[in-house]
Amino acid sequence: MSPANSSSSNSNDAGANSPPESRPSNFIRDQVIKDLETGKYDGQVQTRFPPEPNGYLHIGHAKSICLNFGLADEFGGKTNLRFDDTNPEKEEQEYVDSIMKDVRWLGFQWDGLSYASDYFDRLYEWAIKLINDGKAYVDDLSAEEIRKYRGTLTEPGKDSPHRNRSKEENLDIFERMRKGEFPDGSRVLRAKIDMASPNLNMRDPVMYRILHAEHHRTGGNWCIYPMYDYAHGQSDSIERVTHSICTLEFEDHRPLYNWFIQQLGIFPSQQMEFDRLALTYTLLSKRKLLTLVQEKRVTGWDDPRMPTLSGIRRRGYTPEAIRNFCGAIGVSKTNGTLELAMLEHFVREDLNKRAPRVMAVLRPLKVVIDNYPEGQVDEVDAINNPEDESAGKRQVPFSKILYIEQDDFREDPPKQYYRLSPGREVRLRYGYFITARSVEKNDRGEVVEVHCTYDAATRGGNAPDGRKVKSTIHWVSAAHALDAEVRIYDTLFTKEDPNQVEEGQEFTANLNPISLEVIAQAKLEPSLANAPIEARYQFERLGYFCVDPDSRPGRLVFNRTVALKDTWAKVEKKIEKKSGS
Ligand code: ATP
Ligand code: MG
Numbered sequence: 001m002s003p004a005n006s007s008s009s010n011s012n013d014a015g016a017n018s019p020p021e022s023r024p025s026n027f028i029r030d031q032v033i034k035d036l037e038t039g040k041y042d043g044q045v046q047t048r049f050p051p052e053p054n055g056y057l058h059i060g061h062a063k064s065i066c067l068n069f070g071l072a073d074e075f076g077g078k079t080n081l082r083f084d085d086t087n088p089e090k091e092e093q094e095y096v097d098s099i100m101k102d103v104r105w106l107g108f109q110w111d112g113l114s115y116a117s118d119y120f121d122r123l124y125e126w127a128i129k130l131i132n133d134g135k136a137y138v139d140d141l142s143a144e145e146i147r148k149y150r151g152t153l154t155e156p157g158k159d160s161p162h163r164n165r166s167k168e169e170n171l172d173i174f175e176r177m178r179k180g181e182f183p184d185g186s187r188v189l190r191a192k193i194d195m196a197s198p199n200l201n202m203r204d205p206v207m208y209r210i211l212h213a214e215h216h217r218t219g220g221n222w223c224i225y226p227m228y229d230y231a232h233g234q235s236d237s238i239e240r241v242t243h244s245i246c247t248l249e250f251e252d253h254r255p256l257y258n259w260f261i262q263q264l265g266i267f268p269s270q271q272m273e274f275d276r277l278a279l280t281y282t283l284l285s286k287r288k289l290l291t292l293v294q295e296k297r298v299t300g301w302d303d304p305r306m307p308t309l310s311g312i313r314r315r316g317y318t319p320e321a322i323r324n325f326c327g328a329i330g331v332s333k334t335n336g337t338l339e340l341a342m343l344e345h346f347v348r349e350d351l352n353k354r355a356p357r358v359m360a361v362l363r364p365l366k367v368v369i370d371n372y373p374e375g376q377v378d379e380v381d382a383i384n385n386p387e388d389e390s391a392g393k394r395q396v397p398f399s400k401i402l403y404i405e406q407d408d409f410r411e412d413p414p415k416q417y418y419r420l421s422p423g424r425e426v427r428l429r430y431g432y433f434i435t436a437r438s439v440e441k442n443d444r445g446e447v448v449e450v451h452c453t454y455d456a457a458t459r460g461g462n463a464p465d466g467r468k469v470k471s472t473i474h475w476v477s478a479a480h481a482l483d484a485e486v487r488i489y490d491t492l493f494t495k496e497d498p499n500q501v502e503e504g505q506e507f508t509a510n511l512n513p514i515s516l517e518v519i520a521q522a523k524l525e526p527s528l529a530n531a532p533i534e535a536r537y538q539f540e541r542l543g544y545f546c547v548d549p550d551s552r553p554g555r556l557v558f559n560r561t562v563a564l565k566d567t568w569a570k571v572e573k574k575i576e577k578k579s580g581s
Helices: 027-038 059-074 093-106 116-132 143-150 167-179 228-238 248-264 286-294 309-315 319-329 340-354 567-579
Strands: 046-049 078-083 113-115 136-139 188-191 206-210 224-226 243-247 270-274 364-369 378-383 393-398 401-405 425-428 433-441 447-455 482-489 516-524 536-539 543-547 556-563
Touching: 027 059, 027 243, 027 270, 046 059, 046 243, 059 078, 059 093, 059 243, 059 309, 059 319, 078 093, 078 116, 093 309, 093 319, 113 116, 116 136, 116 167, 116 188, 116 206, 116 224, 116 228, 116 248, 136 167, 167 206, 188 248, 206 228, 228 243, 228 248, 243 248, 248 270, 309 556, 319 340, 340 536, 340 543, 340 556, 364 516, 516 556
Parallel strands: 046 078, 078 113, 243 270, 364 447, 482 556
Antiparallel strands: 136 188, 188 206, 206 224, 364 401, 378 393, 425 433, 433 447, 482 516, 536 543, 543 556
């Protein structure tokens, strides 16, 4: 789906109780409705979210989570969280814990909690049944040989010399594989399907491999482990999953998914595929994200530059924004790449509604108001959120010495620069009109202090004589300011497609060397003194920021979530123009 037409349909606009017609539909939802109408599954809807616990969840997983939980929620069904833990060497409890935390954070609660490893006994029994039925055999070929024998898209495969082993021999060797008699990689159990099938997945796929590895849940109980294709559909079937939704790369695996279920005569779960989420400047692959963590290219899985749910949570993204985004992008049958700016648009849109406004100066320049009484403090009223009247007002101290942004003063202003400059009058937000009179410089000739005068009659920001100023700038009272560190993030990669590399290069060659800028000496208004970790604010005129867990009393640390400028709105307009809508 193109971003242009997607932004008009937001499935979250319709609540869980609204009639189905009011929700934007898609081919998956349509199939669910059809199955409900025909009574295919006795009116049941059971979905599952099946992450492999080999890394932290990322924004791509959020799409799958929203789909699975969203469908069950809409049609009175249930969703299981099932850990697809069939690769013991890559899986860890830490990942299991983080996945549960992230799913809850997104706003979902699963019905059943399970692990593919819960079903290892049953899968083993079913493998024995397939051997007994002449539908599976032990192969002694090496992985390399199996690959060679498999053939190609244009050439049929060749039968393994072990394909016609007797049932008894297969049962005996498979039993001994399970007992641990053979080394890793020496044998596999394969399904006996069709070595000439046009679908390579059907050319006697491997069901079990030997792996003498500790499993994070079953410990040393097993030394043979089922392959994804053998474990996944059967786990779905055991859980009576009606709609098993997965990404498009599994489309060619569907015949195999169905084959196992048919051969075993078990609950007929059905697999449906949708497009994988991809975003510009972003990598969504746990393997690659793990590389970034291991090589310390980032501070961890929750580095605010990471596209992981823990990273974007720390960055300040809200679960609502992510759900709205996932609802708006919908699903399709072809993979594409969405603009990162589109995701940021949803973050801004949500934060605009909920984030209290405060004043913060990132790169302070001292302003002295010469005619303001020494020692006087005015508490001026400031609106907490113009989008939300119930958020009320607060008072911000105003005094003789203030900080403004260095950017908001020019000694020699270029044309169309309307902020503070010598002789120019501007409004200090919620404060007074001030006029710059003179500057003080350091030995390098840089302006370090601007002397101004103020008009006491303009308190609150308006002149009784109705005279206008062309700009309003933010400020913080120097005597009351809180010191803070502010971390400004840019994209982690410099290329729109970070996978695009020159020959011989790794994807890490595309890392952005300036994806993090640390501002050590920002000045914040005093109301932020007790801001809790993860609290989100709009720093007026600058963007949205949130409190980082590194914050300590007296030493606040903020992350910039997203800047104010909505590049997405521009992109969207351009796209609308192009498509003529
Ligand atoms: P990765 O390559 O990042 O490890 P994966 O597909 O192997 O991705 P799983 O843990 O197996 O990750 O995925 C759990 C579920 O999330 C699967 O149903 C998968 O299809 C879905 N999923 C993973 N990545 C995306 C994505 N980018 N967009 C949509 N769904 C995704
Ligand atoms: Mg995977």
